[in-house]
Amino acid sequence: MSALPLLSPSIGQHTDLASAQPVRLHSGSLLQLSVSAFSSIVFCTLLLWTSVATASAGPGAAADNKPLIQQLVSWWQKKIMPHERYAEKLLKASSKQPAAEQWLAAAEQALQKPFSLSTAHAELGRFNRNEVRADGYQVTVKQGQRLLVELSAADNFNGRLFVDLFKHNPPGVRQQTATNDGTPTLLPEYSLLAGKVIDNSKQRQIVQEHIPDYDGQWLLRLQPELLTSGRYKLRVTVAPLLGFPVQNASNSAARSFFGVDRDAGRRRHHGVDIFAPRHTPVLAVADGTVVRVSESPRGGLHVWLQDRQRFAAYYFAHLEATTVSRGQRVRRGEQLGTVGNSGNARTTPPHLHFGMYRSGPIDPWPYIRQTSALSPATNSQHRNAVGQQVAFNSRSSATLRLRAGPGTAFAIRDHLRSGSRVQVLAASSDWFKVRTDDGLLGWASANYLTPVARPEPEMSGEITTKNSG
Numbered sequence: 001m002s003a004l005p006l007l008s009p010s011i012g013q014h015t016d017l018a019s020a021q022p023v024r025l026h027s028g029s030l031l032q033l034s035v036s037a038f039s040s041i042v043f044c045t046l047l048l049w050t051s052v053a054t055a056s057a058g059p060g061a062a063a064d065n066k067p068l069i070q071q072l073v074s075w076w077q078k079k080i081m082p083h084e085r086y087a088e089k090l091l092k093a094s095s096k097q098p099a100a101e102q103w104l105a106a107a108e109q110a111l112q113k114p115f116s117l118s119t120a121h122a123e124l125g126r127f128n129r130n131e132v133r134a135d136g137y138q139v140t141v142k143q144g145q146r147l148l149v150e151l152s153a154a155d156n157f158n159g160r161l162f163v164d165l166f167k168h169n170p171p172g173v174r175q176q177t178a179t180n181d182g183t184p185t186l187l188p189e190y191s192l193l194a195g196k197v198i199d200n201s202k203q204r205q206i207v208q209e210h211i212p213d214y215d216g217q218w219l220l221r222l223q224p225e226l227l228t229s230g231r232y233k234l235r236v237t238v239a240p241l242l243g244f245p246v247q248n249a250s251n252s253a254a255r256s257f258f259g260v261d262r263d264a265g266r267r268r269h270h271g272v273d274i275f276a277p278r279h280t281p282v283l284a285v286a287d288g289t290v291v292r293v294s295e296s297p298r299g300g301l302h303v304w305l306q307d308r309q310r311f312a313a314y315y316f317a318h319l320e321a322t323t324v325s326r327g328q329r330v331r332r333g334e335q336l337g338t339v340g341n342s343g344n345a346r347t348t349p350p351h352l353h354f355g356m357y358r359s360g361p362i363d364p365w366p367y368i369r370q371t372s373a374l375s376p377a378t379n380s381q382h383r384n385a386v387g388q389q390v391a392f393n394s395r396s397s398a399t400l401r402l403r404a405g406p407g408t409a410f411a412i413r414d415h416l417r418s419g420s421r422v423q424v425l426a427a428s429s430d431w432f433k434v435r436t437d438d439g440l441l442g443w444a445s446a447n448y449l450t451p452v453a454r455p456e457p458e459m460s461g462e463i464t465t466k467n468s469g
């Protein structure tokens with residue numbers, strides 16, 4: 001039930017290119033692009049000026065000018081995001097110095113102690129002009145997945161809200177590419193990848209559809225400019241890069257995965273088997289070109305699809321019938337054939353063997369495994385609590401857990417004591433992001449928190465007694 005990688009060699013040759021461009025800008029990144037374009041023009045002008053100055057000053061001046069060029073190159077390469085520009089402006093305005101420092105400290109703190117997110121997160125939150133705050137979120141994106149961040153502001157949002165996306169580099173990791181003198185450099189702990197801003201003129205932003213080609217940690221930061229009040233909505237989704245190859249099938253239809261033994265251990269399974277009734281449509285997982293339609297003893301009737309955008313080839317085997325021909329361009333979701341059990345699958349129930357190849361076979365499962373696209377809705381009672389004070393009142397001497405994210409799967413950060421009052425900063429499903437008077441931040445189950453001056457709720461589940469810790 002496996003296949004030999006028999007595609008044209010050009011697919012493998014592009015592998016390095018694929019890893020060299022892990023970031024694909026979403027089409028909405030006009031701001032970023034225009035900054036880059038402007039920077040390029042300035043850079044070229046300055047470079048030209050520098051060259052002229054070097055030539056006219058004679059050979060001795062060349063060495064002195066080199067650091068300047070390097071500075072310009074690094075300045076050019078570094079995209080200046082709205083958040084950074086605002087920070088610079090704040091620092092220059094000396095009258096606002098203490099607030100500016102507080103604001104910058106909050107920005108740093110948000111990255112140092114981020115909340116955690118699952119693969120589908122939606123929250124309704126509020127910033128208040130009386131506070132200086134930034135919220136950080138950490139999310140894990142696996143190879144084969146993309147990250148989509150959407151942010152929108154309410155009509156009455158009276159300032160700007162910055163949203164920045166960072167790659168989190170583990171501390172102590174050194175850069176692969178050496179500097180000019182040959183010494184490897186330490187990567188900064190956070191590399192800024194994208195920055196956007198929302199305000200009343202631009203109330204919705206898709207921050208970036210980020211496509212890494214490796215497992216990684218990403219950090220998202222929300223921070224309004226000083227003296228801003230208003231509500232926002234944040235949606236973070238982690239989704240597979242490719243479409244599912246069998247129509248109306250779900251994850252549970254996949255039963256034999258990449259790497260398991262075949263032929264009594266003599267070879268490995270180079271794909272995923274997805275079981276479905278005979279004649280179920282088999283679909284293109286991406287836009288591409290059909291480069292082969294053929295029949296072989298092992299794969300039976302099969303189709304190879306080449307995806308130049310991802311430098312990959314996809315193999316669809318054991319088909320009952322094919323509906324495409326060699327050289328045909330297809331779009332993602334278009335039918336290629338139907339599920340069957342041709343080739344060496346003739347003794348098994350009908351299924352699609354789906355393989356993915358770059359320079360060799362790779363595990364296609366993370367590329368197609370469906371993730372939950374929606375997070376549970378937040379009810380109106382919880383939505384109304386955002387921006388309000390709520391209390392945790394317990395008849396026993398219990399504490400309420402403050403977690404790193406909105407769910408019991410997230411780490412416990414702290415405990416709220418009975419009688420505590422907290423500010424609701426955001427709501428996500430049945431969870432509140434709260435801040436205590438002492439400045440503790442965390443997520444607590446909304447079911448145990450009542451608007452101040454409301455009756456006490458019944459206690460169970462997400463609470464602990466003093467004795468049990």
Ligand SMILES: [Zn+2]
Pocket residue numbers: 001002256269271272273352353354
């Ligand atoms: Zn198989």
